[in-house]
Amino acid sequence: MFVCNGTGDGPDSVASPEDIVNLASSLQQRGAKLFLSRKGTQQIVESALGIQVVGLNNTLTDYMKMILERQVGGGFIAFFSYGALSDEVMLMCEMLHIRAKNYTFTSPEDSYDAVTAAMADGATYGIGGAWTSVAATAGGLPHAILENSSESIVNALDVALQIRAIQREEAVKQRQLKTRMEMYQAVLNATHDAIISVNEQGTVQVVNPVAERIIGKSALELLGHPIEEVLPNTKLPEVLRTGRPQTNQIMQFGKTWTNTNRLPILVDNDVRGVVATFQDIRQLQTTEQKIRLKLHEKGLVAKYTFADIQGASPAILSTIQIAKSYAMSSAAVLIHGETGVGKELFAQSIHNGSSRRNGPFVALNCAAVANNLLESELFGYEEGAFTGASRGGREGLFELAHGGTIFLDEIGEISTETQVALLRVLQEKEIRRVGGSRVIPVDVRVITATNRDLIEEILKKRFREDLYYRLNVLDLEIPPLRARGRDVKILGLHFFKKLSGSAASELHKRFLEILH
Structure with missing residues (x-):
């Protein structure tokens, strides 16, 4: 988290919007996730970079100290603010019989117009920020920069910490979601079964590589299309309508015969889609033959x-x-x-x-x-x-x-x-x-x-x-070997003899030395 203001290197210098954006961008590249700034800088950074900035809000206490310290003579105080000033500040001035007027601006260029308008109206003192300070100095209007109190900074920090905690929680949720999605995708890609699913409108939502091969169409040709358009002989709409599963069904795709299961996807007992699996019968037969050979070898x-x-x-x-x-x-x-x-x-x-x-x-x-x-x-x-x-x-x-x-x-x-x-x-x-x-x-x-x-x-x-x-x-x-004590040596010697043969007497001697 970083705190940014709009001032430059010297007391009378103001950073340009380009400088502010460049600084914020540099901080973002270095890992900044959240920024604090005054309102003008907040608007510039958010508009240019699209990142979240917590604005520093001035409190009535910030203004009161400056109001009571200023003598305005026959004129009035001009409050310069990025956006409208709070009503409580103007009300306090009225209660203290202090003449005051609020001038707003939305950019560094607007700040010059705001100062010029205040001077034309007879303002004798200005209170604002870094941008209006430069304009006021150029026009000869006494001006003080309103500083944020510790209270306003602490309040903004509290808000920023809460936002950052929410960001971290959301990041964890996004990582978990991404992990689950990647796991699901890995399962879909690794399984030997063809898998295809549709939503409650009958539109294809999921298709894995095995399904692409058996159906003879790519995922691009299937995803987002009504199932009846891409698979005219399918019975998935029937399961979608009735909610009853269909298992161990025989279905033909071109020259490929498959064993098919069609199962409704139920959410709160409502059918929200259907998933179907297909197994190439020839592949099942081949697998069966391999299993039998392995079982009986x-x-x-x-x-x-x-x-x-x-x-x-x-x-x-x-x-x-x-x-x-x-x-x-x-x-x-x-x-x-x-x-x-x-x-x-x-x-x-x-x-x-x-x-x-x-x-x-x-x-x-x-x-x-x-x-x-x-x-x-x-x-x-x-x-x-x-x-x-x-x-x-x-x-x-x-x-x-x-x-x-x-x-x-x-x-x-x-x-x-x-x-x-x-x-x-x-x-x-x-x-x-x-x-x-x-x-x-x-x-x-x-x-x-x-x-x-x-x-x-x-x-x-x-x-x-x-x-x-x-x-x-x-x-x-x-019992596991760790519970059998000296059996480790007995087994070690047994397997050594079995693997090394009888012509390794010297090696046998060395092995015994190692065991003991």
Whole structure:
């Protein structure tokens, strides 16, 4: 914040409007956000630069001191002001029987005219600012420059501080808004789904690059246009009119077939627009094939046993002992532990230590599969269940795991819809393929794992309590490495031997020295 006046370097010099503007511009470039000045300077700076200036208002006290000190003889006092003088000053002069008159001006040039008019009217003394002081001196009229009192400056500073606080709050809000908008834009640009939305008039408001590619039109051709003009076969106006969502619809754009969802945008239960997402069915099929290859590239065999778990600390030995006891049961096991502690290692060991060791071991990372594909992966699907479904249908992972164990990692990531379907499988011991009506019995032991606090997820209504208790019949907590003491050395030596081979005896010796 800076305080500016209109005076120059000397007592009889006045800064020109150009000098004032140049000074204010320089201060603005150096970081000034708010200015204080007298009224004339305020008008010049605000008009030239468009920045906010708090004006210094003279109080009655400022004028009273100067009025009482002046002897005006047979003439009168001329008050020169930028804009009309306050009525209370003129009223006080009347009460004190002091003749006075107010002359206003709006520019340095006008100030000369104001002084000339006052002298012609018989003024014998002038009170004003720097501009009228120069004019009065040139015309021979005694003149005093009205100074701002500490009170008026403090009042202006209080106003300026309040304005600056509001400016800071607004700047924070603008940054937050900009951040949110950039985040939304990043999500729109990064998603694999095509997204387009319209407002309540049916005008296109949002379109992302994937939508441009699928629709075959640029954002410039879509934004601001009625949706029915750019997409004649769309059903977005129907959703806009009824407020009812349309999900898993098939829609064609040229030669591209898509799976489409149309959802109303509700504000206070009023439809204010519609957003639609499109997924290229060919891309979904390609993604599905990649997922299946990734899921099954390791086969359906558990290769680790309890003997493969490295460590001799009480914490890990106790955990192994508990896990071995769980292997004797067929109840569901929920494994807790941070990322990297070896949850699948324990799951495979439990399977290989159980009576199901000769059966399949099927593992799935639930977080690696899109929610709209997860149910078909777990429970399979029938031919024709959706566009692109394999001829004859496909068995799901629960069917593949029949007679063995299914291990579902990152179980806390599955959607509430999939949770309901999984709960039914655990209760009824049977599955129904997506798009089918036939019930298929399955004999599968379920082991799940998570690094989330599922109790907290239940409290936040993101995980079903009844499913949690079905999965958490047996609970296994795997300690992190930091709680396993000397196991760090054991694991370090294990991985050193595994990675370096047998021909590195000297390196092995040095590694042992480092460990100790």
